[in-house]
Amino acid sequence: MKFVITGSGGCSPIPKALCQCKVCIEARKKGFPYKRCGCSLYLEDISLLVDTPEDINSALNYNNINSLDYVLYSHWHSDHLLGMRIMEQIKIEWQDFYENIKPLNKIKVCTTENVMNDINKIRSPYGSFMDYYEHKVEVLERHIIEDSLTVNNIEIKFLSVPSKEAVTIFIFKSNGKKVIYAPCDCKNFPTDDDIQNSDILIIGETFIGNSLKNDKKIHAEHPLRNELHSMEDIIKIKEHYNIKDVIITHIEEYYGKNFDDYIELEKNYKNIKFAYDGMKIEL
Ligand SMILES: [Zn+2]
Ligand SMILES: [Zn+2]
Numbered sequence: 001m002k003f004v005i006t007g008s009g010g011c012s013p014i015p016k017a018l019c020q021c022k023v024c025i026e027a028r029k030k031g032f033p034y035k036r037c038g039c040s041l042y043l044e045d046i047s048l049l050v051d052t053p054e055d056i057n058s059a060l061n062y063n064n065i066n067s068l069d070y071v072l073y074s075h076w077h078s079d080h081l082l083g084m085r086i087m088e089q090i091k092i093e094w095q096d097f098y099e100n101i102k103p104l105n106k107i108k109v110c111t112t113e114n115v116m117n118d119i120n121k122i123r124s125p126y127g128s129f130m131d132y133y134e135h136k137v138e139v140l141e142r143h144i145i146e147d148s149l150t151v152n153n154i155e156i157k158f159l160s161v162p163s164k165e166a167v168t169i170f171i172f173k174s175n176g177k178k179v180i181y182a183p184c185d186c187k188n189f190p191t192d193d194d195i196q197n198s199d200i201l202i203i204g205e206t207f208i209g210n211s212l213k214n215d216k217k218i219h220a221e222h223p224l225r226n227e228l229h230s231m232e233d234i235i236k237i238k239e240h241y242n243i244k245d246v247i248i249t250h251i252e253e254y255y256g257k258n259f260d261d262y263i264e265l266e267k268n269y270k271n272i273k274f275a276y277d278g279m280k281i282e283l
Helices: 022-030 056-062 086-091 113-120 129-136 231-240 259-266
Strands: 002-007 040-043 048-050 070-072 107-111 140-144 148-151 154-160 168-174 177-182 200-203 245-248 272-274 280-282
Touching (some): 002 056, 040 056, 056 086, 086 107, 107 113, 113 129, 113 140, 129 140, 200 231, 231 272, 259 272
Parallel strands (some): 048 070, 070 107, 107 140, 200 245, 245 272
Antiparallel strands (some): 002 040, 002 280, 148 154, 154 168
């Protein structure tokens, strides 16, 4: 399997518009990998994208992606979903549209029933955006996945995160290799036998160190600890499930660290790396 981290950023991309913090100023000047687009992952073998953050068009261009057959959604949150218009932008050739020439090869949008129900609620004055994309401009078709999806020799298992809201994580399996992608909102990490002995866990929403942008400290009672994993939590998950390598993604602007800081931090951990846009993972 050949994956690329198309976006390693979090709720706000880096640089964040208007922001004059040192991380954003540097990212504006140096570009990638100091820049980070919203969180997404692409699997080259089957032209599959997980999530469509608002800046997904830039992310796909930067990574030279040239085909898209599947879009998987982890959950409805704006930072993972609101670039969904990318499917219309990719599939519709407007000069053909006005001659009623339909787009070829609709994109298959796949997620669990609960996540799909949430996504269907994102509406225009005329109804659900997904209804519009599926039935009016016919660029996609929705598929509800109960347990797993198999494409060619790759099986993707959809696991729900045990929490109040509908959130899915994915286990990609092929040729005896396993990659887990858990980009966001997975603090109550699911328990499943299939997680055991995975090769790689790509996981988001982890705070790194004990300070944030502008030297704000994450004290012992800080509410962030209820929402995000700490690095200690990640090490526990890694050991508990006997996972070989971990890659931290969904790296937030408000963590106040630049690309070089993460390279430096990696030296403190064994088999834990920090994602960057354009990072390739092959196994
Ligand atoms: Zn900033
Ligand atoms: Zn998120």
